[in-house]
Amino acid sequence: MLSDIPKHYPVLLNEIISIITPQHGGTFIDCTFGQGGYTEKILSFKGTKVIALDRDKKCKEIADKISKKFENRFVFKNKKFSQLNHLKLKNENIKGVIFDLGFSYSQIKDVEKGLSFNSEGELNMQMGINEFSAKEAINMLSALELEKIFKFFGEENEAKKIANQIIISRKKKEIDTQELVKLIEKTKTKKNFKIHSATKIFQALRIFVNKEISELLNGLISASKILKKDGVLAVVTFHSLEDKIVKYFFKSLSENKSISRYLPQLNQRETLFKILEKKPKTPSLKELKENIPSRSAKLRYMIKKDNSYNFETDIFNEFRNLIEIENFGNKL
């Protein structure tokens, strides 16, 4: 039943609306539909249309309800946003593409998905349309591969110790969610009282299992292509790795000078986007009070200056070490 789904608080919703201005109508792409918080708000303005994507097929239930309410103005696709370029957009005038990264409240509460360290049973962490699960990663990758995942995707200082302990422990028996939590708690010596000991390892595994780095890179590139002149690309991130990628990508398409040794020719060309506010938007005190998990949210946006479709980007080169780590999953 729909009413059983734990309610997700749409983070930075007012700020998103003030940036994409749906009051003037137009077509918007919501790349991370979730519970449809952004989508429903956009559709509440006359003359708008929303194409929404989500990798989690469980979103379909809420999407069907919104479809009934806004019949011809809403389409939902159970697709990953890296597949944005597969949408047949028939020269649609796309005015905004929005990403609200990470997971929804219903997903973290979904025991089957096992995204939370309070979950029980087999390791999983698949958000939808995946190739492998956290169970295979933890029980099959080498110590060095696990260490790199924990260090680079979770910024975990004790990555090596935890990876080695996993190898010892899994020889005795397969590791499940609660065993992994206990193992991390026992192994970590440097305690941080602000966050749970397992937070960083769980974040790292989620990023790895869902290939969140290549998803983001491909999603950002496709979004930049499909937007039309004056269209807005807006991204809400929840951790430093995501924000670093978005910040770099936005800078590389909006600044005229080369920011990378890989693309010296950037000096010559006009930029495709403009950035009006350098600093990211963050939640108001009111929102922080109402929804504690929004505390790490950062919203960045940029505006397209013309209708060009093609542009050069060195983003895959810049983050190639992260893609190499993600590729450990290819053999699973």
Ligand SMILES: C[S@@+](CC[C@H](N)C(=O)[O-])C[C@H]1O[C@@H](n2cnc3c(N)ncnc32)[C@H](O)[C@@H]1O
């Ligand atoms: C933070 S929630 C979005 C919440 C939404 N803005 C709302 O107001 O209800 C993130 C959603 O993005 C989806 N998601 C994450 N990565 C994705 C990807 N690569 N492609 C498509 N959907 C993705 C998740 O399944 C989740 O439902």
